[in-house]
Amino acid sequence: MSFSRSNLSDDLAAIAAAARDAMLRARHVVVLSGAGMSAQSGIATFRGGDDSLWSRFDPQQLATEQAWRRDAALVWGWYRWRIARVAAAQPHAGHHALAALATHMPLQVVTQNVDDLHERAGSEVLAHLHGRLDALRCFDCGRAHADPLPHYDPADPPQRLAPPACAQCGGQVRPGVVWFGEALPETAWQVAVQAVVAADLVLVVGTSGLVQPAAGLPALARRNGATLLEINPERSALTAGVDLYWPTTAAPALPQLLPA
Ligand code: BV8
Numbered sequence: 001m002s003f004s005r006s007n008l009s010d011d012l013a014a015i016a017a018a019a020r021d022a023m024l025r026a027r028h029v030v031v032l033s034g035a036g037m038s039a040q041s042g043i044a045t046f047r048g049g050d051d052s053l054w055s056r057f058d059p060q061q062l063a064t065e066q067a068w069r070r071d072a073a074l075v076w077g078w079y080r081w082r083i084a085r086v087a088a089a090q091p092h093a094g095h096h097a098l099a100a101l102a103t104h105m106p107l108q109v110v111t112q113n114v115d116d117l118h119e120r121a122g123s124e125v126l127a128h129l130h131g132r133l134d135a136l137r138c139f140d141c142g143r144a145h146a147d148p149l150p151h152y153d154p155a156d157p158p159q160r161l162a163p164p165a166c167a168q169c170g171g172q173v174r175p176g177v178v179w180f181g182e183a184l185p186e187t188a189w190q191v192a193v194q195a196v197v198a199a200d201l202v203l204v205v206g207t208s209g210l211v212q213p214a215a216g217l218p219a220l221a222r223r224n225g226a227t228l229l230e231i232n233p234e235r236s237a238l239t240a241g242v243d244l245y246w247p248t249t250a251a252p253a254l255p256q257l258l259p260a
């Protein structure tokens with residue numbers, strides 16, 4: 001399916017109509033979401049914007065095993081703050097639209113996000129490529145940590161905080177996210193690859209397309225014949241390679257893809 005860019009000028013209504021038509025014609029849709037999908041729920045993105053996570057924290061300072069070994073209280077304090085921010089957030093109309101779209105067509109959600117906003121809107125997430133904030137486990141013995149966390153006010157800024165202690169070995173409990181330098185969960189990666197290879201349309205929402213190997217999925221889909229749509233208010237590292245770029249944000253755009 002190709003969209004000659006000339007007939008789609010910058011008319012957002014025409015782009016929205018073309019995107020909706022492409023979705024309704026698709027046989028198998030895979031949505032690949034990034035931090036921009038959670039932005040309008042109040043969850044800071046990683047890059048861009050003066051409130052982005054990375055503008056105040058350097059990922060190499062915090063989202064790595066080295067950082068944890070160097071200062072687990074600093075890293076845990078940052079994640080505990082993020083867990084509280086996610087718990088206080090609500091899915092927006094875009095999350096709900098994706099859940100509704102899945103009742104109209106074969107649609108699978110693959111996310112780089114570590115929050116549960118897709119699930120709370122009713123989507124079944126095929127793969128969390130970078131894990132889940134709330135899947136806590138012992139850094140030392142790997143045991144899942146199910147004990148409730150002490151209350152944390154989401155309005156409080158991140159602060160150093162001793163990680164919970166593992167009930168089995170007394171080790172330090174970490175978030176179940178994939179840190180830089182860590183391998184992606186094998187099953188999540190495999191099912192995501194299978195899905196994009198089989199898809200005839202991949203809808204990329206809210207990712208800068210900078211983190212590998214997740215950022216390679218849209219090109220893999222295209223090599224296997226899929227049409228690529230992108231929703232992002234800014235051009236990303238993926239935009240040059242998509243069939244239709246919709247310069248907008250997720251919350252107002254995704255509901256427009258629903259059948260009239
Ligand atoms: C691995 C969990 C190997 C943690 C995350 C040098 C070159 C190339 C690659 C590398 C390199 N050095 C190292 C690497 C590999 C590295 C990598 O890619 N680094 C990058 C930074 C260069 N990758 C890894 O380390 C991966 N592992 O390679 O392992 C290996 C193999 C075998 C055995 C052992 C090891 C692991 C990567 C996973 C890292 N973990 N998250 C945590 O959350 O703390 S990544 C983190 O950033 C997020 O999960 C997210 O996935 C990722 C990317 O961010 P985005 O989602 O794209 O968000 P971003 O803020 O960047 O962009 C937001 C976008 O939304 C913007 O475009 C914006 O315009 C848009 N937007 C804003 N508002 C809206 C919106 N869009 C729509 N609506 C809106 N309202």
Ligand code: ZN
Binds near residue numbers: 143
């Ligand atoms: Zn343990």
